[in-house]
Amino acid sequence: MGLHVCLYVPNIIGYFRALLVLIAWCVFSHPDLFLPVYGLSALLDGLDGWTARRLKQTSRFGAWLDVVVDNFGRGMLWSMLYDWGWLVASLEWCTFVCNHNTRGAQWKSSFTESPTWVRAVMAKGFKTPPGVLTIAGLHGMPVWLYGLQHNVLSQFCIPQWLQILGFLLLAAGRLLCLAVEMWCILAHIKHLTKDEDEEKRD
Structure with missing residues (x-):
């Protein structure tokens, strides 16, 4: 495997999830915007794993990226909620x-x-x-x-x-x-x- 792994469909979903987390951070004080955006990122968390298995595009990078984006999102949320x-x-x-x-x-x-x-x-x-x-x-x-x-x-x-x-x-x-x-x-x-x-x- 090489850098082409970065372009696997489930990994592209992961990049999109990270973008959604950034958008959610920008609209944190607006629940009507924050919850749909953050919720979509959470829903896609299940889709990337299913896609990886379906397309036979599982990878060590994908497993790593999945947890990174999860932590990225929760870390943003915890840090915004409380000092x-x-x-x-x-x-x-x-x-x-x-x-x-x-x-x-x-x-x-x-x-x-x-x-x-x-x-x-x-x-x-x-x-x-x-x-x-x-x-x-x-x-x-x-x-x-x-x-x-x-x-x-x-x-x-x-x-x-x-x-x-x-x-x-x-x-x-x-x-x-x-x-x-x-x-x-x-x-x-x-x-x-x-x-x-x-x-x-x-």
């Missing part, structure tokens, strides 16, 4: 670096030797109850908070109790995600320090 949002974004980027540096493009299926609770989240590409809860918290929590902050949920006639319930469920998922992120970072640090010890012995 401390950059901390969440930094944690997600740190986890991304640790996983892709140690595990490569197949990082989702490389947790066979991790603790049981981590495997429960990661199993079947997050297609388990803990995995679904984690992904919902990861992607849905900042969007839900945006809806609360800009009073969008009330405009959609979502009752207060349901807004609170949604917040609690997504918060639980995000906390579970946080636990997995911390485990990944610590595992990567252990991996790095182990390599250094072995090099010194050699």
Whole structure:
């Protein structure tokens, strides 16, 4: 494979998603514009993977780009929502670096030797109850908070109790995600320090 991989259809979708994130950033204070643009980027997140498999255009670059754009979008949203949002974004980027540096493009299926609770989240590409809860918290929590902050949920006639319930469920998922992120970072640090010890012995 060469640079032509950059022109694979799913990767072009990824570039378009990144552009949508930039547009969403520009219209952040206008929910009627922000939500459709950001939502389209999220919908295309599922399309690029399907397209890659359908057209047999899967690639390491595509797997990397997909997560980069995801982090790009969530990082923008967290940072715009709160002054401390950059901390969440930094944690997600740190986890991304640790996983892709140690595990490569197949990082989702490389947790066979991790603790049981981590495997429960990661199993079947997050297609388990803990995995679904984690992904919902990861992607849905900042969007839900945006809806609360800009009073969008009330405009959609979502009752207060349901807004609170949604917040609690997504918060639980995000906390579970946080636990997995911390485990990944610590595992990567252990991996790095182990390599250094072995090099010194050699």
